Amino acid sequence: MKKILILNGPNLNLLGTREPATYGSTTLADVEAQCKAEGERLGYAVECFQSNWEGALIDKIHEYGRLYKSGEALGCVFNPGAFTHTSIALHDAIKGVDGLPVIECHISNVHAREEFRHHSWVSPAAAGIVIGFGTDGYLIALGGLVRKFGAKN
Numbered sequence: 001m002k003k004i005l006i007l008n009g010p011n012l013n014l015l016g017t018r019e020p021a022t023y024g025s026t027t028l029a030d031v032e033a034q035c036k037a038e039g040e041r042l043g044y045a046v047e048c049f050q051s052n053w054e055g056a057l058i059d060k061i062h063e064y065g066r067l068y069k070s071g072e073a074l075g076c077v078f079n080p081g082a083f084t085h086t087s088i089a090l091h092d093a094i095k096g097v098d099g100l101p102v103i104e105c106h107i108s109n110v111h112a113r114e115e116f117r118h119h120s121w122v123s124p125a126a127a128g129i130v131i132g133f134g135t136d137g138y139l140i141a142l143g144g145l146v147r148k149f150g151a152k153n
């Protein structure tokens, strides 16, 4: 069974209690359980990883770049948190692994928020973007990844 990575960046471990008016009350553990169940339904093994450290996220993208090349992974759903707006290194990591489809996902509609959230360094390297659907966005991104890049397409 091919793998799909659900990758979450800084502060997303606080989902459920962090600014619930913006991010909702669903916890990261809930999101991860939903993604695993949906992945299984679609025929994929979902791995979930969260880190507050930029380098750990980069290492995970490199690992999945290798798994993609060996045919063991389909792609990745990635919420880079605030690193979205600051990290050229994450942009370069996605470009650098050359091929791994990464769907960028944001819980909130970043374009309806502060101006500093309007720019994403990740978007130009992403295969698709899901923004503003709350935590359902992870499932939408997962479904979109499979529809666009899965075996039957």
Ligand code: DQA
Binding pocket: 010, 011, 012, 079, 080, 081, 082, 083, 084, 105, 106, 107, 108, 109, 110, 117
């Ligand atoms: C976020 C939006 C970012 O601007 C913010 O820094 C986050 C979460 C979202 O999912 O809406 O940490 O990526």
